[in-house]
Amino acid sequence: MAFSLFKKSEKKEESHSGPHYYALKVKNIVHETKDAISIVFEQPVSGKIAYRSGQFLTLIVPIQGKDVRRAYSLCSSPFVDSDLVVSVKRVDNGLMSNWLPDNLKAGSTLKVMEPMGQFTTDYQKERKRHLIMFAGGSGITPMMSLIKSLLTQEPDSIVSLIYCNRNIESIIFKEELTRLETKYEGRLHVIQVLDEAPMNWQGYSGLLNHEMLTKLFERIPNWGMEKSTYLMCGPEGMMKNVETLLDQHHIPKENIFKESFVSPTIAKEQKKETTPAAENKAREVTIRYDGHEYKVLVQPNRAILETALDAGIDLPYSCQSGLCTACRGKALSGKVKLDEEEGLSQSERDEGYVLTCVGHPLTDDVVIEIG
Ligand SMILES: Cc1cc2nc3c(=O)[nH]c(=O)nc-3n(C[C@H](O)[C@H](O)[C@H](O)COP(=O)(O)OP(=O)(O)OC[C@H]3O[C@@H](n4cnc5c(N)ncnc54)[C@H](O)[C@@H]3O)c2cc1C
Numbered sequence: 343m344a345f346s347l348f349k350k351s352e353k354k355e356e357s358h359s360g361p362h363y364y365a366l367k368v369k370n371i372v373h374e375t376k377d378a379i380s381i382v383f384e385q386p387v388s389g390k391i392a393y394r395s396g397q398f399l400t401l402i403v404p405i406q407g408k409d410v411r412r413a414y415s416l417c418s419s420p421f422v423d424s425d426l427v428v429s430v431k432r433v434d435n436g437l438m439s440n441w442l443p444d445n446l447k448a449g450s451t452l453k454v455m456e457p458m459g460q461f462t463t464d465y466q467k468e469r470k471r472h473l474i475m476f477a478g479g480s481g482i483t484p485m486m487s488l489i490k491s492l493l494t495q496e497p498d499s500i501v502s503l504i505y506c507n508r509n510i511e512s513i514i515f516k517e518e519l520t521r522l523e524t525k526y527e528g529r530l531h532v533i534q535v536l537d538e539a540p541m542n543w544q545g546y547s548g549l550l551n552h553e554m555l556t557k558l559f560e561r562i563p564n565w566g567m568e569k570s571t572y573l574m575c576g577p578e579g580m581m582k583n584v585e586t587l588l589d590q591h592h593i594p595k596e597n598i599f600k601e602s603f604v605s606p607t608i609a610k611e612q613k614k615e616t617t618p619a620a621e622n623k624a625r626e627v628t629i630r631y632d633g634h635e636y637k638v639l640v641q642p643n644r645a646i647l648e649t650a651l652d653a654g655i656d657l658p659y660s661c662q663s664g665l666c667t668a669c670r671g672k673a674l675s676g677k678v679k680l681d682e683e684e685g686l687s688q689s690e691r692d693e694g695y696v697l698t699c700v701g702h703p704l705t706d707d708v709v710i711e712i713g
Pocket residue numbers: 398412413414415416428429430431432433434435436437438439440459480483484577602603604605606607608661663665
């Protein structure tokens with residue numbers, strides 16, 4: 343579930359037109375660890391792609407005869423890096439996360455959708471704040487971008503990063519973090535926690551529990567722990583654990599923000615478990631997109647987007663988890679139930695916006711306009 347670090351009043355209004363697509367040239371592939379690569383994209387000559395730290399790119403790759411889409415957080419900072427960079431960690435049996443390191447070469451061109459996502463913040467030179475981050479594995483990617491931007495854009499703000507990994511070999515950006523810690527001494531504190539630590543390990547190891555977190559909190563600057571901002575990104579289990587621990591440390595929920603890397607595969611499985619009885623009827627939905635009108639029969643347990651894609655309708659989408667709003671449309675009539683609402687602001691929901699990837703029709707008169 344994505345949370346915005348923007349206060350509601352300062353949240354930028356997104357344009358209501360459909361997403362933009364780009365063909366980006368791969369400048370370089372960096373082998374970060376045994377199972378993680380960074381893909382460095384050249385900015386297009388036609389004009390730089392603007393983005394905010396913490397946002398993600400959607401990569402669209404034809405694999406096994408089908409266009410597969412996956413979201414990858416940008417680890418580059420728009421203030422520091424001239425190129426766009428995403429890092430991809432292999433997932434066991436994962437389609438895209440294995441295809442990319444096995445097939446992508448410098449010079450290749452990839453289709454991507456414009457940067458999206460709400461796990462982001464603005465920066466103000468005079469602001470003084472403490473961001474406390476928890477990252478697990480590939481969850482370091484949006485943090486890297488946020489760290490670089492904060493350190494350069496807010497000279498009085500500081501960051502503490504608690505970074506959990508299986509072992510020393512799997513730490514992505516190990517050297518870069520050390521370099522940044524030295525360069526911004528006293529403003530960036532990195533604490534590494536490993537599941538399996540080698541004999542000479544100077545950091546922490548073992549399960550992140552209440553006792554360990556108390557010790558870790560003693561090692562980072564205390565600017566008022568309840569007033570600090572907490573960010574987390576990593577495996578679902580780790581994030582649930584950290585949320586529980588922060589609750590035990592009386593950290594107010596409104597100061598905690600998280601980014602989920604839930605894959606479409608996982609999201610689909612979760613959706614099946616949570617489908618309410620009210621949706622137990624196939625219903626026709628009218629979709630208006632790009633000057634066309636389509637009618638699809640949405641079966642119980644199936645989302646509107648999924649049904650439309652299966653019918654060959656080329657609708658915009660990315661995460662398929664209710665996180666990125668790429669599939670957003672406005673319900674002109676009828677009622678739509680969303681499995682996941684966090685991607686939309688309250689005002690968007692009040693205006694009738696829905697996310698087709700997690701949307702199920704509750705009435706027979708649903709008409710959705712996209713774009
Ligand atoms: C907003 C957002 C940002 C993301 N940023 C990054 C990023 O910066 N770097 C990165 O490496 N990934 C990132 N991801 C995850 C990425 O989009 C893919 O989901 C991931 O690479 C797996 O895709 P796949 O096609 O290889 O796996 P799939 O073929 O979709 O899944 C194959 C199997 O792996 C399991 N699985 C899928 N994803 C995960 C996971 N994340 N952890 C554990 N098991 C999983 C599935 O249950 C399934 O059994 C992000 C996801 C989102 C929603």
